[in-house]
Amino acid sequence: MESQDNPSKSPRRARGRPRDWEDKTAQNTIKSLDRAMMVLEFLSEGQGKPLSELAQDLQQSPATLYRVLTTLEGRGLVEFETETQAWHIGAQAFVIGARFLRRTSLVERARPILRRLMEQTGETANLGVEKGGMVLFLSQVETHESIRAFFPPGTLSQMHASGIGKALLAEMEPSRLERVLKEHPLAEFTTQTITDAGHLRQDLLLIQDRGYAIDDEEKNLGMRCIAAPIFDMHQEAVAGLSVSGPTSRISRDHISEIGAVVIEAAAEVSSAIGGQALRR
Amino acid sequence: MESQDNPSKSPRRARGRPRDWEDKTAQNTIKSLDRAMMVLEFLSEGQGKPLSELAQDLQQSPATLYRVLTTLEGRGLVEFETETQAWHIGAQAFVIGARFLRRTSLVERARPILRRLMEQTGETANLGVEKGGMVLFLSQVETHESIRAFFPPGTLSQMHASGIGKALLAEMEPSRLERVLKEHPLAEFTTQTITDAGHLRQDLLLIQDRGYAIDDEEKNLGMRCIAAPIFDMHQEAVAGLSVSGPTSRISRDHISEIGAVVIEAAAEVSSAIGGQALRR
DNA sequence: CTTGTATTTTTCATATTGTGAAAGTGAGTT
Protein backbone atom coordinates (compact mmCIF):
# COMPACT_ATOMS: atom_id res chain seq x y z
CA MET A 1 0.00 0.00 0.00
CA GLU A 2 3.05 2.19 -0.15
CA SER A 3 2.75 2.97 -3.84
CA GLN A 4 2.07 6.66 -3.55
CA ASP A 5 4.22 7.94 -6.35
CA ASN A 6 3.24 7.37 -9.89
CA PRO A 7 6.18 6.02 -11.92
CA SER A 8 4.14 5.65 -15.09
CA LYS A 9 5.30 8.83 -16.79
CA SER A 10 8.25 11.17 -16.74
CA PRO A 11 6.66 14.46 -15.83
CA ARG A 12 9.10 16.93 -17.37
CA ARG A 13 11.23 17.74 -14.40
CA ALA A 14 13.12 20.82 -13.53
CA ARG A 15 16.38 21.87 -15.02
CA GLY A 16 18.95 23.86 -13.19
CA ARG A 17 19.74 23.50 -9.59
CA PRO A 18 17.03 21.61 -7.78
CA ARG A 19 15.11 23.45 -5.14
CA ASP A 20 15.68 20.78 -2.60
CA TRP A 21 16.44 23.18 0.18
CA GLU A 22 12.77 24.10 0.51
CA ASP A 23 13.17 24.47 4.23
CA LYS A 24 15.83 26.87 3.08
CA THR A 25 17.81 29.48 4.87
CA ALA A 26 16.79 31.69 2.00
CA GLN A 27 19.77 33.94 2.21
CA ASN A 28 19.24 34.75 -1.38
CA THR A 29 16.48 37.23 -0.86
CA ILE A 30 16.24 40.97 -1.16
CA LYS A 31 16.01 42.53 2.24
CA SER A 32 14.36 45.79 1.35
CA LEU A 33 11.75 44.06 -0.74
CA ASP A 34 10.99 41.61 2.00
CA ARG A 35 10.52 44.41 4.47
CA ALA A 36 8.25 46.23 2.07
CA MET A 37 6.12 43.14 1.67
CA MET A 38 5.92 42.89 5.42
CA VAL A 39 4.46 46.36 5.41
CA LEU A 40 1.91 45.39 2.79
CA GLU A 41 0.93 42.36 4.76
CA PHE A 42 0.66 44.26 7.98
CA LEU A 43 -1.42 46.92 6.33
CA SER A 44 -3.86 44.36 5.05
CA GLU A 45 -4.35 42.87 8.47
CA GLY A 46 -5.57 45.79 10.48
CA GLN A 47 -7.50 48.93 9.92
CA GLY A 48 -5.95 51.80 8.03
CA LYS A 49 -3.32 53.54 10.08
CA PRO A 50 -1.40 56.78 9.86
CA LEU A 51 2.28 56.74 9.08
CA SER A 52 3.49 57.42 12.58
CA GLU A 53 1.55 54.53 14.01
CA LEU A 54 2.78 52.15 11.35
CA ALA A 55 6.35 53.23 11.96
CA GLN A 56 5.95 52.36 15.60
CA ASP A 57 4.21 49.06 15.03
CA LEU A 58 6.74 47.93 12.46
CA GLN A 59 9.81 49.39 14.12
CA GLN A 60 10.87 51.22 11.03
CA SER A 61 11.97 54.74 10.41
CA PRO A 62 9.11 56.95 9.23
CA ALA A 63 11.19 58.22 6.34
CA THR A 64 11.80 54.78 4.86
CA LEU A 65 8.30 53.65 5.55
CA TYR A 66 7.01 56.72 3.83
CA ARG A 67 8.93 55.93 0.69
CA VAL A 68 7.77 52.36 0.71
CA LEU A 69 4.19 53.49 1.02
CA THR A 70 4.36 56.10 -1.70
CA THR A 71 6.02 53.60 -4.01
CA LEU A 72 3.28 51.07 -3.41
CA GLU A 73 0.75 53.86 -3.77
CA GLY A 74 2.18 54.56 -7.21
CA ARG A 75 1.00 51.15 -8.28
CA GLY A 76 -2.29 51.33 -6.42
CA LEU A 77 -1.33 48.60 -3.99
CA VAL A 78 -1.97 50.90 -1.08
CA GLU A 79 -4.12 53.97 -0.84
CA PHE A 80 -3.86 57.08 1.23
CA GLU A 81 -6.99 58.52 2.73
CA THR A 82 -6.47 62.25 2.95
CA GLU A 83 -9.26 62.88 5.44
CA THR A 84 -7.84 60.73 8.17
CA GLN A 85 -4.23 60.52 7.02
CA ALA A 86 -4.57 56.78 7.05
CA TRP A 87 -2.89 54.26 4.79
CA HIS A 88 -5.01 51.40 3.52
CA ILE A 89 -4.62 48.40 1.33
CA GLY A 90 -5.38 49.43 -2.25
CA ALA A 91 -7.63 48.31 -5.04
CA GLN A 92 -4.78 47.04 -7.18
CA ALA A 93 -3.90 44.54 -4.47
CA PHE A 94 -7.37 43.16 -4.90
CA VAL A 95 -7.05 43.07 -8.67
CA ILE A 96 -3.77 41.21 -8.49
CA GLY A 97 -4.89 38.85 -5.77
CA ALA A 98 -8.14 38.00 -7.48
CA ARG A 99 -6.17 36.66 -10.39
CA PHE A 100 -4.86 33.90 -8.17
CA LEU A 101 -8.26 32.30 -8.45
CA ARG A 102 -8.06 32.24 -12.19
CA ARG A 103 -4.79 30.36 -12.12
CA THR A 104 -6.08 27.15 -10.79
CA SER A 105 -9.21 26.34 -12.64
CA LEU A 106 -10.47 24.76 -9.45
CA VAL A 107 -12.67 27.69 -8.55
CA GLU A 108 -14.24 28.04 -11.97
CA ARG A 109 -14.98 24.39 -12.27
CA ALA A 110 -16.27 24.06 -8.76
CA ARG A 111 -18.56 27.03 -8.97
CA PRO A 112 -21.51 25.49 -10.81
CA ILE A 113 -21.31 22.49 -8.52
CA LEU A 114 -21.20 24.70 -5.45
CA ARG A 115 -24.28 26.46 -6.72
CA ARG A 116 -26.17 23.26 -7.22
CA LEU A 117 -25.08 22.06 -3.83
CA MET A 118 -26.47 25.22 -2.31
CA GLU A 119 -29.78 24.75 -4.07
CA GLN A 120 -30.03 21.10 -3.08
CA THR A 121 -29.27 21.65 0.56
CA GLY A 122 -30.55 25.19 0.89
CA GLU A 123 -27.39 26.13 2.76
CA THR A 124 -24.35 28.18 1.97
CA ALA A 125 -21.72 26.18 0.08
CA ASN A 126 -18.02 26.84 0.49
CA LEU A 127 -14.80 25.89 -1.24
CA GLY A 128 -11.44 25.96 0.50
CA VAL A 129 -7.88 24.72 0.30
CA GLU A 130 -5.11 24.16 2.79
CA LYS A 131 -2.47 26.87 2.93
CA GLY A 132 0.29 26.89 5.47
CA GLY A 133 -1.59 24.77 7.95
CA MET A 134 -4.74 26.84 7.70
CA VAL A 135 -7.88 26.65 5.60
CA LEU A 136 -8.10 29.31 2.93
CA PHE A 137 -11.63 29.96 1.73
CA LEU A 138 -11.71 30.53 -1.99
CA SER A 139 -15.29 30.77 -3.03
CA GLN A 140 -18.78 30.63 -1.72
CA VAL A 141 -22.36 30.48 -2.88
CA GLU A 142 -24.67 31.89 -0.28
CA THR A 143 -28.01 30.52 0.72
CA HIS A 144 -31.21 32.46 0.23
CA GLU A 145 -32.07 32.17 3.88
CA SER A 146 -31.62 35.25 5.95
CA ILE A 147 -29.66 33.46 8.64
CA ARG A 148 -26.55 32.29 6.93
CA ALA A 149 -22.99 31.32 7.51
CA PHE A 150 -20.43 33.67 6.08
CA PHE A 151 -16.77 33.07 5.28
CA PRO A 152 -15.64 35.83 2.97
CA PRO A 153 -13.28 34.50 0.30
CA GLY A 154 -9.72 35.16 1.36
CA THR A 155 -10.43 34.25 4.97
CA LEU A 156 -7.98 32.00 6.77
CA SER A 157 -9.28 29.67 9.44
CA GLN A 158 -7.89 27.06 11.81
CA MET A 159 -8.03 23.58 10.35
CA HIS A 160 -9.03 21.64 13.44
CA ALA A 161 -12.14 23.74 13.97
CA SER A 162 -13.40 23.71 10.42
CA GLY A 163 -15.28 21.13 8.43
CA ILE A 164 -13.13 21.56 5.34
CA GLY A 165 -10.03 21.65 7.52
CA LYS A 166 -10.82 18.35 9.19
CA ALA A 167 -11.75 16.75 5.90
CA LEU A 168 -8.33 17.71 4.56
CA LEU A 169 -6.49 16.65 7.69
CA ALA A 170 -8.15 13.26 7.52
CA GLU A 171 -6.65 12.64 4.08
CA MET A 172 -3.25 14.04 4.87
CA GLU A 173 -0.26 11.75 4.98
CA PRO A 174 0.82 11.10 8.57
CA SER A 175 4.07 13.05 8.56
CA ARG A 176 2.46 16.15 7.18
CA LEU A 177 -0.42 15.83 9.59
CA GLU A 178 1.99 15.69 12.48
CA ARG A 179 3.78 18.77 11.29
CA VAL A 180 0.56 20.72 11.00
CA LEU A 181 -0.53 19.60 14.44
CA LYS A 182 2.83 20.56 15.88
CA GLU A 183 2.82 23.99 14.32
CA HIS A 184 -0.76 24.85 15.10
CA PRO A 185 -1.95 24.34 18.65
CA LEU A 186 -5.55 23.30 19.00
CA ALA A 187 -7.05 26.61 20.02
CA GLU A 188 -10.42 26.53 21.69
CA PHE A 189 -13.22 28.52 20.09
CA THR A 190 -16.29 27.00 21.71
CA THR A 191 -16.91 24.35 24.31
CA GLN A 192 -17.29 21.90 21.43
CA THR A 193 -13.92 22.59 19.87
CA ILE A 194 -11.63 19.58 19.77
CA THR A 195 -8.60 20.62 21.77
CA ASP A 196 -7.11 17.21 22.42
CA ALA A 197 -4.84 15.73 19.77
CA GLY A 198 -5.88 12.18 20.55
CA HIS A 199 -9.51 13.05 20.30
CA LEU A 200 -8.86 14.81 17.00
CA ARG A 201 -7.00 11.82 15.55
CA GLN A 202 -9.93 9.64 16.48
CA ASP A 203 -12.31 12.01 14.74
CA LEU A 204 -10.09 12.03 11.64
CA LEU A 205 -10.27 8.25 11.42
CA LEU A 206 -14.03 8.44 11.63
CA ILE A 207 -14.07 11.12 8.94
CA GLN A 208 -11.87 9.07 6.64
CA ASP A 209 -14.13 6.11 7.09
CA ARG A 210 -17.37 8.05 6.71
CA GLY A 211 -16.18 10.20 3.84
CA TYR A 212 -17.32 13.52 5.27
CA ALA A 213 -16.41 15.72 8.21
CA ILE A 214 -18.73 17.43 10.64
CA ASP A 215 -17.94 20.69 12.32
CA ASP A 216 -20.48 20.48 15.10
CA GLU A 217 -20.44 23.98 16.59
CA GLU A 218 -16.69 23.67 16.96
CA LYS A 219 -15.89 27.11 15.66
CA ASN A 220 -19.10 29.03 16.20
CA LEU A 221 -21.89 28.03 18.51
CA GLY A 222 -25.09 27.43 16.65
CA MET A 223 -23.36 26.57 13.40
CA ARG A 224 -22.84 23.18 11.82
CA CYS A 225 -20.86 22.38 8.76
CA ILE A 226 -20.57 19.24 6.62
CA ALA A 227 -17.48 18.91 4.47
CA ALA A 228 -15.81 16.50 2.08
CA PRO A 229 -12.41 16.43 0.39
CA ILE A 230 -11.70 17.01 -3.29
CA PHE A 231 -8.98 14.93 -4.93
CA ASP A 232 -6.63 15.66 -7.77
CA MET A 233 -5.18 13.31 -10.33
CA HIS A 234 -2.69 11.98 -7.83
CA GLN A 235 -5.47 11.08 -5.44
CA GLU A 236 -4.29 13.75 -3.08
CA ALA A 237 -6.81 15.89 -1.26
CA VAL A 238 -6.18 19.34 -2.66
CA ALA A 239 -9.33 21.12 -1.59
CA GLY A 240 -12.49 20.72 0.37
CA LEU A 241 -16.09 21.66 -0.04
CA SER A 242 -18.72 22.21 2.59
CA VAL A 243 -22.19 23.38 3.38
CA SER A 244 -22.71 25.35 6.53
CA GLY A 245 -25.72 26.66 8.34
CA PRO A 246 -27.46 27.02 11.67
CA THR A 247 -27.98 23.94 13.81
CA SER A 248 -31.70 24.56 13.57
CA ARG A 249 -31.70 23.73 9.89
CA ILE A 250 -28.78 21.30 9.78
CA SER A 251 -30.23 19.07 12.45
CA ARG A 252 -28.69 15.78 13.55
CA ASP A 253 -31.34 13.89 11.63
CA HIS A 254 -30.29 15.51 8.41
CA ILE A 255 -26.56 15.08 8.76
CA SER A 256 -26.13 11.76 7.02
CA GLU A 257 -28.47 12.79 4.24
CA ILE A 258 -26.58 16.04 3.66
CA GLY A 259 -23.30 14.18 4.03
CA ALA A 260 -24.13 11.98 1.07
CA VAL A 261 -24.96 15.00 -1.07
CA VAL A 262 -21.74 16.72 -0.08
CA ILE A 263 -19.64 13.67 -0.88
CA GLU A 264 -21.35 13.40 -4.23
CA ALA A 265 -20.65 17.08 -5.01
CA ALA A 266 -17.02 16.78 -3.91
CA ALA A 267 -16.57 13.76 -6.15
CA GLU A 268 -18.00 15.73 -9.03
CA VAL A 269 -15.53 18.55 -8.49
CA SER A 270 -12.76 15.98 -8.24
CA SER A 271 -13.53 14.63 -11.66
CA ALA A 272 -14.06 18.13 -13.03
CA ILE A 273 -10.43 18.91 -12.27
CA GLY A 274 -9.25 15.61 -13.59
CA GLY A 275 -8.94 13.96 -10.23
CA GLN A 276 -10.38 10.86 -8.72
CA ALA A 277 -11.34 9.84 -5.24
CA LEU A 278 -9.51 7.21 -3.24
CA ARG A 279 -10.82 3.75 -3.68
CA ARG A 280 -11.74 2.36 -0.31
CA MET B 1 -28.83 72.47 2.63
CA GLU B 2 -25.12 72.98 2.59
CA SER B 3 -24.53 71.51 6.03
CA GLN B 4 -22.46 68.53 4.95
CA ASP B 5 -19.88 68.49 7.63
CA ASN B 6 -20.73 67.47 11.11
CA PRO B 7 -19.54 70.19 13.46
CA SER B 8 -20.26 68.16 16.55
CA LYS B 9 -16.80 66.66 16.61
CA SER B 10 -13.41 67.78 15.40
CA PRO B 11 -12.79 65.51 12.41
CA ARG B 12 -9.06 65.16 12.85
CA ARG B 13 -7.72 66.66 9.69
CA ALA B 14 -4.37 66.19 8.09
CA ARG B 15 -1.23 67.66 9.47
CA GLY B 16 2.06 67.91 7.74
CA ARG B 17 2.67 68.89 4.20
CA PRO B 18 -0.49 68.58 2.16
CA ARG B 19 -0.46 66.07 -0.62
CA ASP B 20 -1.52 68.66 -3.12
CA TRP B 21 0.86 67.43 -5.77
CA GLU B 22 -1.30 64.36 -6.40
CA ASP B 23 -0.35 64.47 -10.07
CA LYS B 24 3.16 64.32 -8.65
CA THR B 25 6.40 63.48 -10.25
CA ALA B 26 6.82 61.00 -7.44
CA GLN B 27 10.56 61.08 -7.40
CA ASN B 28 10.40 59.94 -3.88
CA THR B 29 9.88 56.30 -4.62
CA ILE B 30 12.01 53.21 -4.23
CA LYS B 31 13.12 51.96 -7.59
CA SER B 32 13.82 48.36 -6.77
CA LEU B 33 10.52 48.00 -4.97
CA ASP B 34 8.66 49.52 -7.85
CA ARG B 35 10.30 47.13 -10.27
CA ALA B 36 9.46 44.22 -8.03
CA MET B 37 5.85 45.26 -7.94
CA MET B 38 5.89 45.44 -11.68
CA VAL B 39 6.97 41.84 -11.69
CA LEU B 40 4.14 40.90 -9.37
CA GLU B 41 1.67 42.71 -11.55
CA PHE B 42 2.98 41.14 -14.70
CA LEU B 43 2.88 37.74 -13.14
CA SER B 44 -0.74 38.16 -12.21
CA GLU B 45 -1.72 39.09 -15.72
CA GLY B 46 -0.59 36.12 -17.70
CA GLN B 47 -0.15 32.46 -17.23
CA GLY B 48 2.66 31.14 -15.11
CA LYS B 49 5.99 31.48 -16.80
CA PRO B 50 9.49 30.15 -16.27
CA LEU B 51 12.23 32.47 -15.13
CA SER B 52 13.94 32.79 -18.48
CA GLU B 53 10.77 33.87 -20.21
CA LEU B 54 9.94 36.41 -17.54
CA ALA B 55 13.41 37.86 -17.76
CA GLN B 56 12.94 38.37 -21.45
CA ASP B 57 9.45 39.82 -21.19
CA LEU B 58 10.41 42.22 -18.44
CA GLN B 59 13.85 43.06 -19.76
CA GLN B 60 15.52 42.24 -16.49
CA SER B 61 18.54 40.21 -15.66
CA PRO B 62 17.65 36.66 -14.66
CA ALA B 63 19.76 36.95 -11.54
CA THR B 64 17.88 39.92 -10.15
CA LEU B 65 14.55 38.58 -11.20
CA TYR B 66 15.36 35.34 -9.50
CA ARG B 67 16.04 37.08 -6.23
CA VAL B 68 12.86 39.11 -6.50
CA LEU B 69 10.86 35.98 -7.09
CA THR B 70 12.36 34.00 -4.25
CA THR B 71 11.84 36.92 -1.91
CA LEU B 72 8.19 37.17 -2.86
CA GLU B 73 7.95 33.41 -2.63
CA GLY B 74 9.15 33.65 0.93
CA ARG B 75 5.99 35.54 1.76
CA GLY B 76 3.74 33.39 -0.38
CA LEU B 77 3.01 36.18 -2.82
CA VAL B 78 4.26 34.07 -5.68
CA GLU B 79 4.54 30.34 -6.00
CA PHE B 80 6.90 28.11 -7.89
CA GLU B 81 5.55 25.10 -9.61
CA THR B 82 8.28 22.51 -9.60
CA GLU B 83 6.78 20.36 -12.31
CA THR B 84 6.82 22.99 -15.02
CA GLN B 85 9.38 25.38 -13.53
CA ALA B 86 6.76 28.08 -13.76
CA TRP B 87 6.24 31.04 -11.46
CA HIS B 88 2.69 31.91 -10.53
CA ILE B 89 0.88 34.44 -8.44
CA GLY B 90 0.57 33.06 -4.92
CA ALA B 91 -2.18 32.44 -2.42
CA GLN B 92 -0.99 35.14 -0.06
CA ALA B 93 -1.60 37.71 -2.76
CA PHE B 94 -5.19 36.61 -2.75
CA VAL B 95 -5.39 36.76 1.03
CA ILE B 96 -4.00 40.28 1.12
CA GLY B 97 -6.03 41.50 -1.80
CA ALA B 98 -9.26 40.08 -0.46
CA ARG B 99 -8.88 42.25 2.59
CA PHE B 100 -9.37 45.27 0.42
CA LEU B 101 -13.03 44.40 0.29
CA ARG B 102 -13.32 44.44 4.03
CA ARG B 103 -11.96 47.95 4.25
CA THR B 104 -14.77 49.71 2.59
CA SER B 105 -17.92 48.34 4.04
CA LEU B 106 -19.52 48.99 0.68
CA VAL B 107 -19.37 45.37 -0.37
CA GLU B 108 -20.77 43.95 2.85
CA ARG B 109 -23.59 46.41 2.97
CA ALA B 110 -24.43 46.09 -0.68
CA ARG B 111 -24.49 42.32 -0.66
CA PRO B 112 -27.96 41.68 0.77
CA ILE B 113 -29.37 44.29 -1.54
CA LEU B 114 -27.61 42.75 -4.52
CA ARG B 115 -29.09 39.45 -3.59
CA ARG B 116 -32.59 40.82 -3.38
CA LEU B 117 -32.10 42.60 -6.67
CA MET B 118 -31.10 39.32 -8.25
CA GLU B 119 -34.18 37.60 -6.92
CA GLN B 120 -36.50 40.38 -8.02
CA THR B 121 -35.16 40.60 -11.53
CA GLY B 122 -33.99 37.02 -11.90
CA GLU B 123 -30.73 38.28 -13.36
CA THR B 124 -27.15 38.45 -12.15
CA ALA B 125 -26.52 41.54 -10.05
CA ASN B 126 -23.15 43.28 -9.98
CA LEU B 127 -21.39 45.90 -7.93
CA GLY B 128 -18.50 47.96 -9.25
CA VAL B 129 -16.48 51.09 -8.64
CA GLU B 130 -14.38 53.34 -10.82
CA LYS B 131 -10.65 52.79 -10.57
CA GLY B 132 -8.18 54.59 -12.76
CA GLY B 133 -10.67 55.23 -15.53
CA MET B 134 -11.91 51.67 -15.55
CA VAL B 135 -14.73 49.82 -13.86
CA LEU B 136 -13.57 47.45 -11.14
CA PHE B 137 -16.09 44.74 -10.35
CA LEU B 138 -16.22 44.05 -6.65
CA SER B 139 -19.01 41.64 -6.05
CA GLN B 140 -21.70 39.71 -7.77
CA VAL B 141 -24.74 37.61 -7.05
CA GLU B 142 -25.42 35.22 -9.84
CA THR B 143 -28.77 34.32 -11.27
CA HIS B 144 -30.14 30.81 -11.11
CA GLU B 145 -30.60 30.71 -14.85
CA SER B 146 -28.14 28.64 -16.75
CA ILE B 147 -27.40 31.38 -19.24
CA ARG B 148 -25.84 34.10 -17.21
CA ALA B 149 -23.56 37.07 -17.40
CA PHE B 150 -20.29 36.69 -15.57
CA PHE B 151 -17.85 39.33 -14.39
CA PRO B 152 -15.55 37.73 -11.85
CA PRO B 153 -14.78 40.07 -8.96
CA GLY B 154 -11.47 41.76 -9.59
CA THR B 155 -12.18 42.22 -13.28
CA LEU B 156 -11.43 45.57 -14.86
CA SER B 157 -13.56 46.76 -17.74
CA GLN B 158 -13.80 49.78 -20.00
CA MET B 159 -16.20 52.38 -18.67
CA HIS B 160 -17.82 53.47 -21.92
CA ALA B 161 -18.91 49.95 -22.76
CA SER B 162 -20.32 49.03 -19.38
CA GLY B 163 -23.60 49.85 -17.69
CA ILE B 164 -21.98 50.66 -14.37
CA GLY B 165 -19.24 52.56 -16.16
CA LYS B 166 -21.66 54.78 -18.00
CA ALA B 167 -23.75 55.34 -14.88
CA LEU B 168 -20.60 56.56 -13.12
CA LEU B 169 -19.47 58.68 -16.05
CA ALA B 170 -22.86 60.35 -16.14
CA GLU B 171 -22.42 61.58 -12.57
CA MET B 172 -18.80 62.54 -12.92
CA GLU B 173 -17.82 66.17 -12.76
CA PRO B 174 -16.98 67.52 -16.21
CA SER B 175 -13.23 67.95 -15.74
CA ARG B 176 -12.78 64.41 -14.50
CA LEU B 177 -14.99 63.08 -17.24
CA GLU B 178 -12.85 64.81 -19.83
CA ARG B 179 -9.71 63.38 -18.35
CA VAL B 180 -11.09 59.87 -18.40
CA LEU B 181 -12.25 60.27 -21.97
CA LYS B 182 -8.88 61.63 -22.98
CA GLU B 183 -6.96 58.82 -21.33
CA HIS B 184 -9.16 56.00 -22.51
CA PRO B 185 -10.01 55.88 -26.18
CA LEU B 186 -13.45 54.54 -26.98
CA ALA B 187 -12.50 51.07 -28.06
CA GLU B 188 -15.01 49.15 -30.14
CA PHE B 189 -16.17 45.82 -28.81
CA THR B 190 -19.33 45.22 -30.83
CA THR B 191 -21.15 47.07 -33.56
CA GLN B 192 -23.27 48.64 -30.81
CA THR B 193 -20.36 50.08 -28.85
CA ILE B 194 -20.40 53.86 -28.56
CA THR B 195 -17.17 54.96 -30.16
CA ASP B 196 -18.00 58.59 -30.76
CA ALA B 197 -17.41 61.00 -27.87
CA GLY B 198 -20.29 63.25 -28.86
CA HIS B 199 -22.64 60.32 -29.00
CA LEU B 200 -21.41 59.17 -25.61
CA ARG B 201 -21.93 62.59 -24.05
CA GLN B 202 -25.46 62.61 -25.36
CA ASP B 203 -26.08 59.19 -23.85
CA LEU B 204 -24.67 60.36 -20.50
CA LEU B 205 -27.13 63.25 -20.41
CA LEU B 206 -29.95 60.84 -21.05
CA ILE B 207 -28.65 58.55 -18.31
CA GLN B 208 -28.41 61.39 -15.82
CA ASP B 209 -31.93 62.39 -16.62
CA ARG B 210 -33.35 58.88 -16.56
CA GLY B 211 -31.40 57.75 -13.54
CA TYR B 212 -30.13 54.50 -15.01
CA ALA B 213 -27.77 53.46 -17.75
CA ILE B 214 -28.30 50.81 -20.40
CA ASP B 215 -25.53 48.78 -21.88
CA ASP B 216 -27.34 47.55 -24.94
CA GLU B 217 -25.03 44.86 -26.32
CA GLU B 218 -22.22 47.40 -26.27
CA LYS B 219 -19.63 45.09 -24.79
CA ASN B 220 -20.94 41.64 -25.64
CA LEU B 221 -23.48 40.87 -28.29
CA GLY B 222 -26.57 39.31 -26.82
CA MET B 223 -26.09 40.88 -23.41
CA ARG B 224 -27.93 43.81 -21.89
CA CYS B 225 -27.20 45.50 -18.66
CA ILE B 226 -29.10 48.07 -16.58
CA ALA B 227 -27.10 50.09 -14.08
CA ALA B 228 -27.50 52.89 -11.58
CA PRO B 229 -25.05 54.92 -9.50
CA ILE B 230 -24.54 54.69 -5.75
CA PHE B 231 -23.83 57.89 -3.84
CA ASP B 232 -21.82 58.54 -0.73
CA MET B 233 -22.40 61.12 1.96
CA HIS B 234 -20.98 63.83 -0.24
CA GLN B 235 -23.46 63.01 -2.95
CA GLU B 236 -20.68 61.75 -5.10
CA ALA B 237 -21.15 58.64 -7.20
CA VAL B 238 -18.70 56.20 -5.66
CA ALA B 239 -20.00 52.95 -7.06
CA GLY B 240 -22.52 51.48 -9.38
CA LEU B 241 -24.82 48.53 -9.39
CA SER B 242 -26.27 46.64 -12.28
CA VAL B 243 -28.22 43.64 -13.45
CA SER B 244 -27.08 41.92 -16.58
CA GLY B 245 -28.46 39.16 -18.69
CA PRO B 246 -29.23 37.98 -22.18
CA THR B 247 -31.29 40.19 -24.48
CA SER B 248 -33.86 37.46 -24.63
CA ARG B 249 -34.77 37.92 -21.01
CA ILE B 250 -33.96 41.62 -20.64
CA SER B 251 -36.16 42.67 -23.52
CA ARG B 252 -36.83 46.24 -24.53
CA ASP B 253 -40.27 46.07 -22.96
CA HIS B 254 -38.82 45.24 -19.59
CA ILE B 255 -36.09 47.85 -19.52
CA SER B 256 -37.96 50.67 -17.85
CA GLU B 257 -39.47 48.31 -15.32
CA ILE B 258 -36.08 46.84 -14.42
CA GLY B 259 -34.57 50.31 -14.46
CA ALA B 260 -36.89 51.42 -11.69
CA VAL B 261 -35.95 48.42 -9.56
CA VAL B 262 -32.26 49.02 -10.12
CA ILE B 263 -32.55 52.70 -9.18
CA GLU B 264 -34.40 51.70 -6.05
CA ALA B 265 -31.73 49.17 -5.09
CA ALA B 266 -28.92 51.64 -5.76
CA ALA B 267 -30.63 54.21 -3.56
CA GLU B 268 -30.86 51.63 -0.82
CA VAL B 269 -27.17 50.88 -0.99
CA SER B 270 -26.50 54.61 -0.98
CA SER B 271 -28.28 55.03 2.29
CA ALA B 272 -26.72 51.85 3.66
CA ILE B 273 -23.30 53.44 3.35
CA GLY B 274 -24.49 56.70 4.75
CA GLY B 275 -24.91 58.39 1.43
CA GLN B 276 -27.75 60.06 -0.30
CA ALA B 277 -28.78 60.47 -3.88
CA LEU B 278 -28.76 63.72 -5.74
CA ARG B 279 -31.95 65.63 -5.57
CA ARG B 280 -33.21 66.32 -9.05
C1' DC C 1 27.60 5.80 -20.46
C1' DT C 2 29.53 10.17 -21.99
C1' DT C 3 29.15 14.55 -23.82
C1' DG C 4 26.50 18.62 -25.04
C1' DT C 5 23.00 22.09 -24.24
C1' DA C 6 19.68 24.77 -21.90
C1' DT C 7 18.23 26.70 -17.73
C1' DT C 8 18.50 27.88 -13.06
C1' DT C 9 21.21 29.35 -9.03
C1' DT C 10 25.25 31.25 -6.77
C1' DT C 11 29.39 34.01 -6.45
C1' DC C 12 31.62 38.33 -6.55
C1' DA C 13 33.19 42.98 -7.44
C1' DT C 14 31.03 47.36 -8.12
C1' DA C 15 28.56 51.50 -7.69
C1' DT C 16 23.86 52.21 -7.49
C1' DT C 17 20.48 53.39 -4.41
C1' DG C 18 18.14 52.59 -0.17
C1' DT C 19 18.63 54.46 4.52
C1' DG C 20 18.10 57.21 8.89
C1' DA C 21 19.05 61.67 11.00
C1' DA C 22 17.75 65.91 10.83
C1' DA C 23 15.85 69.89 8.69
C1' DG C 24 11.59 71.71 6.50
C1' DT C 25 6.66 72.50 6.06
C1' DG C 26 2.15 73.32 7.00
C1' DA C 27 -2.24 72.47 9.84
C1' DG C 28 -4.18 72.40 14.20
C1' DT C 29 -3.86 74.14 18.98
C1' DT C 30 -3.14 77.19 22.90
Added chain:
DNA sequence: AACTCACTTTCACAATATGAAAAATACAAG
Protein backbone atom coordinates in the same frame (compact mmCIF):
# COMPACT_ATOMS: atom_id res chain seq x y z
C1' DA D 1 0.54 84.93 16.94
C1' DA D 2 3.52 81.49 18.55
C1' DC D 3 3.78 76.64 19.42
C1' DT D 4 3.36 71.79 18.62
C1' DC D 5 2.88 67.88 16.12
C1' DA D 6 3.01 64.84 12.20
C1' DC D 7 4.16 64.31 7.65
C1' DT D 8 7.63 65.13 3.92
C1' DT D 9 12.07 66.19 1.91
C1' DT D 10 17.03 66.77 1.87
C1' DC D 11 21.54 65.00 2.37
C1' DA D 12 25.63 62.33 3.11
C1' DC D 13 26.99 57.68 3.69
C1' DA D 14 27.55 52.94 3.40
C1' DA D 15 24.66 49.08 3.11
C1' DT D 16 23.07 46.27 -0.33
C1' DA D 17 20.93 45.56 -4.83
C1' DT D 18 22.79 44.56 -9.25
C1' DG D 19 24.49 42.15 -13.59
C1' DA D 20 28.24 39.44 -15.53
C1' DA D 21 30.01 35.35 -15.29
C1' DA D 22 30.76 30.93 -13.21
C1' DA D 23 28.75 26.83 -11.15
C1' DA D 24 25.32 23.44 -10.83
C1' DT D 25 21.91 20.56 -12.58
C1' DA D 26 18.56 18.12 -15.65
C1' DC D 27 17.49 16.68 -20.04
C1' DA D 28 18.87 15.35 -24.81
C1' DA D 29 21.79 13.33 -28.04
C1' DG D 30 25.53 10.43 -29.55
